[in-house]
Amino acid sequence: MLGKGIFKKPKNTLEASPFEATAKKPGASGEVCVKCPACRTALFLGDLAANGRICPRCGAYFRMGARERLDSVCDADSFEELFSGVVSGDPLRFPDYENKLAQARARSGEPEAVVCGTARLGGVPMAIFAMEPEFMLGSMGAALGEKVTLLFEQATLNRLPVVGFTVSGGARMQEGILSLMQMAKTSGAVRRHGDAGLLYICVLTDPTTGGVTASFAMQGDITLAEPGALVGFAGPRVIEQTMRQKLPERFQRAEFLLEKGFVDAIVGRREMKQTLSLLLRLHGGEAAV
Amino acid sequence: MSAIESVRAARASGRPTGLDFIRNIFEDFFELHGDRRFGDDRAVVAGVARLDGLPVTVIALEKGHTTKEKLERNFGSAHPEGYRKALRQMKLAEKFRRPVVCFVDTAGAYCGIGAEERGQGQAIAEILMECMGLETPVISVLIGEGGSGGALALAVADEVWMLQNAVYSVISPEGCASILWKDASRTAEAAECLKLTAGDLLALGVVERVLPETGEDFAPLYALLKRDLAETLRALGAADARALAALRYERFRKFGVVKA
Numbered sequence: 001m002l003g004k005g006i007f008k009k010p011k012n013t014l015e016a017s018p019f020e021a022t023a024k025k026p027g028a029s030g031e032v033c034v035k036c037p038a039c040r041t042a043l044f045l046g047d048l049a050a051n052g053r054i055c056p057r058c059g060a061y062f063r064m065g066a067r068e069r070l071d072s073v074c075d076a077d078s079f080e081e082l083f084s085g086v087v088s089g090d091p092l093r094f095p096d097y098e099n100k101l102a103q104a105r106a107r108s109g110e111p112e113a114v115v116c117g118t119a120r121l122g123g124v125p126m127a128i129f130a131m132e133p134e135f136m137l138g139s140m141g142a143a144l145g146e147k148v149t150l151l152f153e154q155a156t157l158n159r160l161p162v163v164g165f166t167v168s169g170g171a172r173m174q175e176g177i178l179s180l181m182q183m184a185k186t187s188g189a190v191r192r193h194g195d196a197g198l199l200y201i202c203v204l205t206d207p208t209t210g211g212v213t214a215s216f217a218m219q220g221d222i223t224l225a226e227p228g229a230l231v232g233f234a235g236p237r238v239i240e241q242t243m244r245q246k247l248p249e250r251f252q253r254a255e256f257l258l259e260k261g262f263v264d265a266i267v268g269r270r271e272m273k274q275t276l277s278l279l280l281r282l283h284g285g286e287a288a289v
Numbered sequence: 290m291s292a293i294e295s296v297r298a299a300r301a302s303g304r305p306t307g308l309d310f311i312r313n314i315f316e317d318f319f320e321l322h323g324d325r326r327f328g329d330d331r332a333v334v335a336g337v338a339r340l341d342g343l344p345v346t347v348i349a350l351e352k353g354h355t356t357k358e359k360l361e362r363n364f365g366s367a368h369p370e371g372y373r374k375a376l377r378q379m380k381l382a383e384k385f386r387r388p389v390v391c392f393v394d395t396a397g398a399y400c401g402i403g404a405e406e407r408g409q410g411q412a413i414a415e416i417l418m419e420c421m422g423l424e425t426p427v428i429s430v431l432i433g434e435g436g437s438g439g440a441l442a443l444a445v446a447d448e449v450w451m452l453q454n455a456v457y458s459v460i461s462p463e464g465c466a467s468i469l470w471k472d473a474s475r476t477a478e479a480a481e482c483l484k485l486t487a488g489d490l491l492a493l494g495v496v497e498r499v500l501p502e503t504g505e506d507f508a509p510l511y512a513l514l515k516r517d518l519a520e521t522l523r524a525l526g527a528a529d530a531r532a533l534a535a536l537r538y539e540r541f542r543k544f545g546v547v548k549a
Contacts, residue, residue: 142545145544173468174469176482177459177493187414188537214409214413218410234400234401234409
């Protein structure tokens with residue numbers, strides 16, 4: 001799918017990212033192989049998953065599903081999911097939305113575009129969320145906003161730090177203004193968690209854009225980003241259309257944001273867990289007994 | 290009026306802009322420029338003024354009337370420094386216990402290279418988070434176009450009021466039609482689906498009040514706003530400022546119909 005699609009004119013720059021999500025389990029939809037868009041090596045999906053969705057040949061990053069992400073940083077068997085029953089309705093009765101939700105659930109195997117819970121990381125208890133790229137590209141509707149808000153509220157109550165992984169195309173337009181309101185709602189929950197003196201570390205992954213960038217993704221006390229991740233408010237295609245000019249090569253990539261002063265550090269996937277563990281401990285996190 | 294007619298009315302070039310509301314409602318307006326970090330975004334007008342004797346902070350997104358003004362004001366689309374200027378004035382309002390009135394009229398936050406380089410997303414994220422805890426009363430009035438995050442940045446308020454023909458949406462109907470259906474000719478349908486009119490938003494609880502318009506004569510509306518803004522701000526100002534911020538959180542906390 002990737003190999004063929006890459007020469008077509010992209011419908012949407014975000015959808016057309018060379019490192020498109022491959023959260024599907026090997027064989028889940030009949031595919032066992034994928035070609036690395038960077039070095040063209042054919043890779044078995046199983047091998048790719050075992051390698052943290054990093055191309056073993058050239059080191060390119062593929063998108064990672066929410067569950068895999070949680071597995072990659074949480075201590076074994078420590079994750080306890082919260083709020084899994086909070087799922088999107090169709091508040092505006094928007095044409096075809098119920099269908100799209102059903103497809104997203106089938107494709108991702110998740111009820112909603114974010115997975116929340118508590119876990120330990122290097123022994124330190126924390127609240128954690130990871131967004132799911134295969135569920136409508138992590139778009140934010142009322143249920144996603146509600147889950148993130150509930151997580152921050154619970155973390156405030158239980159005095160836990162929050163670690164979050166973002167991936168999002170922005171607001172979910174099928175929920176109209178109610179999706180916009182989630183930006184304010186989540187911002188309020190992050191603010192209250194911060195006012196209680198608690199730590200929030202946000203890790204920006206490819207891509208993080210729109211209403212998520214303009215709310216909880218950019219509200220961390222510490223903001224990390226994966227190498228090469230596209231992070232911005234407007235998507236690159238929108239900017240190209242507005243400006244009528246080609247964008248610079250690495251525009252809106254994590255390295256660009258670091259240079260401009262909007263992220264604290266770029267952290268590779270293999271170093272992510274130990275980095276988060278260090279930061280949690282430097283902020284008073286202690287291993288639970 | 291259909292949804293697409295409201296969209297057209299909200300964007301009509303003869304419609305009063307933020308500065309018209311400031312000039313017709315407040316006395317002694319003194320404009321305060323700049324964000325102290327990068328520059329002065331002319332798409333955002335901010336300053337101090339008197340409202341029926343009450344000192345207030347006023348912040349408006351300004352589109353301009355003439356072509357020259359529109360270019361100067363970037364058609365009302367703010368850059369990050371515009372939101373940082375607004376936030377600076379809100380923090381000053383909190384310090385001096387002045388209430389804040391915002392007038393919202395924008396197609397959206399500007400999408401461009403400079404805006405991204407200077408952190409458009411971060412600037413909006415910051416003002417949203419700060420407004421959620423701001424310990425002074427805030428009322429926002431949607432006077433024309435309310436375009437997505439760029440409008441919400443000035444609408445995290447204790448009460449949000451909306452003119453009868455204003456619109457407020459997560460995306461423009463054109464954008465929605467072209468992304469969802471790849472068909473710009475379905476803009477009117479998208480406008481209906483998005484529930485962006487004052488009536489729709491009142492029913493959804495997104496705005497507290499819809500203010501009637503009387504054709505091209507805005508004088509009655511200015512008089513109504515002058516009286517009611519002063520009255521409501523005085524009432525809100527009597528409440529404990531911290532309790533007010535908590536109520537503001539609850540106001541936004543309730544949004545989201547979700548299946549349990």
